[in-house]
Amino acid sequence: MLGDRHRLRAWAVAALLALVIFFGRARHASAQDLEPPRPRQGYYVSLDLYGASTLAHENGAWLGPWVGAGGGGRVGQLVTRRFGLGLAFEYAAAWGDGQKSSAIGLGVEASFAVAGNLAVRGGVGIGILRLHDPNDPFESSTRGVTGSWFAAGLSYDLFIKRKRLSGGLALTPSVQLRAVPGDSTYGFYTMVGVEVTYWTGLPRNQLDLPPSEAWQKK
Numbered sequence: 001m002l003g004d005r006h007r008l009r010a011w012a013v014a015a016l017l018a019l020v021i022f023f024g025r026a027r028h029a030s031a032q033d034l035e036p037p038r039p040r041q042g043y044y045v046s047l048d049l050y051g052a053s054t055l056a057h058e059n060g061a062w063l064g065p066w067v068g069a070g071g072g073g074r075v076g077q078l079v080t081r082r083f084g085l086g087l088a089f090e091y092a093a094a095w096g097d098g099q100k101s102s103a104i105g106l107g108v109e110a111s112f113a114v115a116g117n118l119a120v121r122g123g124v125g126i127g128i129l130r131l132h133d134p135n136d137p138f139e140s141s142t143r144g145v146t147g148s149w150f151a152a153g154l155s156y157d158l159f160i161k162r163k164r165l166s167g168g169l170a171l172t173p174s175v176q177l178r179a180v181p182g183d184s185t186y187g188f189y190t191m192v193g194v195e196v197t198y199w200t201g202l203p204r205n206q207l208d209l210p211p212s213e214a215w216q217k218k
Contacts, residue, residue, distance in 0.1 A: 042200035050193030052092035066096030123151035127180035129187040145182035167201020
């Protein structure tokens with residue numbers, strides 16, 4: 001029952017924040033809030049590749065850190081000049097002590113640009129940290145923890161190909177920390193790697209441009 005309450009609470013928060021993503025765009029797109037052109041603008045989509053490490057606490061003992069690799073994807077948009085919201089999915093696997101751990105996260109992610117293209121991130125959603133010992137024939141198929149997923153991290157968009165005014169393609173180094181809380185079992189995993197991020201940019205009618213630029217065709 002307690003695990004069910006964790007999942008229901010996480011889904012409720014994720015659903016609420018997802019609504020903010022879609023309805024928050026109205027303010028961002030207002031014609032009276034013109035933005036100076038920058039590469040980090042508009043909608044974004046990314047594919048991610050990480051080195052990963054997991055650390056689990058099970059029945060009073062720590063397992064790990066175990067190391068491995070992971071990947072994922074993100075999609076979202078900037079709601080204001082600095083604040084962004086999106087959806088994130090990720091998977092990681094790690095090995096150690098003759099065992100394997102696998103982590104899955106799905107949730108809503110917020111970001112805030114603290115300086116230029118450097119952003120802090122935070123998120124909430126549903127997480128799974130699965131533990132498996134191939135040498136234990138009596139192991140439970142549900143060993144591990146399923147419940148809330150909490151995310152924090154840092155990223156920096158290094159643009160390698162820019163659009164003329166707004167948006168572009170970036171390599172995004174990032175460091176991410178995840179927590180999957182539970183009762184007898186809980187865990188953490190970290191991911192360090194690079195994301196390939198595409199920013200759509202803003203249309204000209206939402207950019208603060210001189211008249212000579214504003215009426216030019218792309």
